[in-house]
Amino acid sequence: MTREQLIGTIGRNGKRIQLRGTDLAKFDFSGLDLTGADLSFSNLGKANFRGAILRQVNLSFSNLSGADFTDADLYEANFNFSSLEDVNLSGANVEGASFNFSGRSKYRPEPTNIREEPITLTTILQKPGWGTLIGALIGALLVYGCNAIIYFSDLILKAANPLMVGLYQFLITQNMVDGAACFLITWALSGWLARQFRAVWPRHLIITISVMFSILLINTALYYALGKPFIDALAKLPSGIERTADWYIYIAGDLLVANGFLYVLQQGRQLTRKLSEQEFQLLNLEKLKTRAELDALQAKINPHFLYNALNSIASLVHEDPDKAEEMTLLLSKLFRYSTGRDGELFATLADELEMVRTYLQVEKVRFGNRLTFSVEISDPALSELRLPQFLLQPVVENAIKHGIAKRADQGRIDVRIYEKNGELHLCVHDNGPAFPDDMSGGYGLRSIQDKLKLLYGDEAKVELQNWPLKQVLISILMTKIRSVRDVETPNA
Numbered sequence: 001m002t003r004e005q006l007i008g009t010i011g012r013n014g015k016r017i018q019l020r021g022t023d024l025a026k027f028d029f030s031g032l033d034l035t036g037a038d039l040s041f042s043n044l045g046k047a048n049f050r051g052a053i054l055r056q057v058n059l060s061f062s063n064l065s066g067a068d069f070t071d072a073d074l075y076e077a078n079f080n081f082s083s084l085e086d087v088n089l090s091g092a093n094v095e096g097a098s099f100n101f102s103g104r105s106k107y108r109p110e111p112t113n114i115r116e117e118p119i120t121l122t123t124i125l126q127k128p129g130w131g132t133l134i135g136a137l138i139g140a141l142l143v144y145g146c147n148a149i150i151y152f153s154d155l156i157l158k159a160a161n162p163l164m165v166g167l168y169q170f171l172i173t174q175n176m177v178d179g180a181a182c183f184l185i186t187w188a189l190s191g192w193l194a195r196q197f198r199a200v201w202p203r204h205l206i207i208t209i210s211v212m213f214s215i216l217l218i219n220t221a222l223y224y225a226l227g228k229p230f231i232d233a234l235a236k237l238p239s240g241i242e243r244t245a246d247w248y249i250y251i252a253g254d255l256l257v258a259n260g261f262l263y264v265l266q267q268g269r270q271l272t273r274k275l276s277e278q279e280f281q282l283l284n285l286e287k288l289k290t291r292a293e294l295d296a297l298q299a300k301i302n303p304h305f306l307y308n309a310l311n312s313i314a315s316l317v318h319e320d321p322d323k324a325e326e327m328t329l330l331l332s333k334l335f336r337y338s339t340g341r342d343g344e345l346f347a348t349l350a351d352e353l354e355m356v357r358t359y360l361q362v363e364k365v366r367f368g369n370r371l372t373f374s375v376e377i378s379d380p381a382l383s384e385l386r387l388p389q390f391l392l393q394p395v396v397e398n399a400i401k402h403g404i405a406k407r408a409d410q411g412r413i414d415v416r417i418y419e420k421n422g423e424l425h426l427c428v429h430d431n432g433p434a435f436p437d438d439m440s441g442g443y444g445l446r447s448i449q450d451k452l453k454l455l456y457g458d459e460a461k462v463e464l465q466n467w468p469l470k471q472v473l474i475s476i477l478m479t480k481i482r483s484v485r486d487v488e489t490p491n492a
Contacts, residue, residue: 093198163230170227186261204259211258312366323365330362350383356392363400378418388451395428395472403432429471435464456480
């Protein structure tokens with residue numbers, strides 16, 4: 001797709017485009033309005049998004065390595081589970097954006113590379129000097145307001161003139177309604193303003209105009225509904241009504257309060273995002289810890305398996321060189337499987353079953369007619385599920401070592417994969433001696449239990465069964481298999 005074709009697509013679809021799972025590496029999106037676009041699962045490596053409008057765009061599960069987001073508007077963009085290695089966010093608006101389980105850049109950007117968080121009311125009040133002065137002023141206004149409420153309430157209770165009581169009641173009602181209106185109008189418009197205007201001053205200008213006209217309408221309605229009878233009656237008295245400040249002075253106070261609310265609401269969003277960033281860091285650290293533990297388990301499994309396989313080859317070198325050669329070739333295939341994964345911890349079930357078949361072929365060369373085996377999967381669609389590498393091989397190895405090797409006659413191993421009651425079942429059956437009652441499994445089974453615990457928690461289990469047939473049964477909740485993605489790659 002060319003840039004001109006994309007611009008045409010944006011025009012036809014009213015700016016909301018669907019480009020899921022596309023390869024747009026190094027594409028030039030600079031200056032385009034992609035509001036609400038769906039670019040999930042796409043390859044966007046080194047793409048140019050300089051100055052682009054990406055409000056509420058979906059970039060989840062995308063490769064964004066090396067992408068340039070300089071001065072881009074990323075308000076409420078979804079970067080969950082994306083690779084953000086070496087990205088440039090200089091001057092970008094990331095207010096409300098979601099970065100859960102996204103890879104971080106390998107370098108630490110300069111202070112000007114990422115827009116600094118705006119000063120919050122909390123940080124202002126913590127600073128000595130003028131921060132202390134602002135805190136004192138806020139405290140004074142709050143106390144003054146509370147005391148004004150108490151003063152007018154006391155006048156209502158003690159005033160002998162019913163006209164003055166009515167006037168005070170009108171003034172209290174008017175001020176309370178004005179205060180509530182200032183907050184409600186600001187609260188209702190704050191989200192929309194943040195989405196529509198990147199700069200701060202248009203937001204405050206619109207709030208000022210909206211609140212001013214709203215307060216004028218509210219006060220006019222309250223005047224005719226509640227205050228006019230008392231004010232007209234008091235104006236006819238010889239003493240009249242004492243003149244106070246003009247109406248626009250009171251309006252200025254309402255506007256000040258409304259803009260203060262808008263500032264606090266905006267900074268509240270920033271504070272929430274800061275907390276989300278801290279939670280992300282904690283989750284990311286936990287994820288890295290899990291991956292390190294899985295790497296350690298994987299590193300132990302590979303030498304353990306290789307040691308047993310080499311012993312099998314050594315036992316055949318002098319007795320049957322042809323079989324030793326065949327086993328060596330099969331072992332090289334297994335070795336390529338275990339070392340050619342580029343650090344990945346997961347593989348498809350189809351790959352795992354192919355690895356198990358190769359391993360059993362190695363052992364069949366060793367045992368000859370003493371070993372038969374089968375590998376079956378009930379539904380071909382299950383073959384695409386991604387599971388931890390070397391999940392089945394240690395179980396099969398354990399069946400050879402503690403089952404088939406101890407039989408003088410023919411041994412059999414059956415590997416069966418099927419889905420039942422929302423769980424994936426991986427069964428390894430052998431016709432060797434039954435498991436002893438106190439058996440908890442050797443290192444191979446313990447490593448599988450540890451791996452499943454790290455990845456799936458209590459949603460997976462390993463069972464050693466002697467009835468109705470001898471088997472090792474691994475059960476994993478299907479929904480958990482599909483949701484566990486965060487440790488699949490180092491930068492995920």
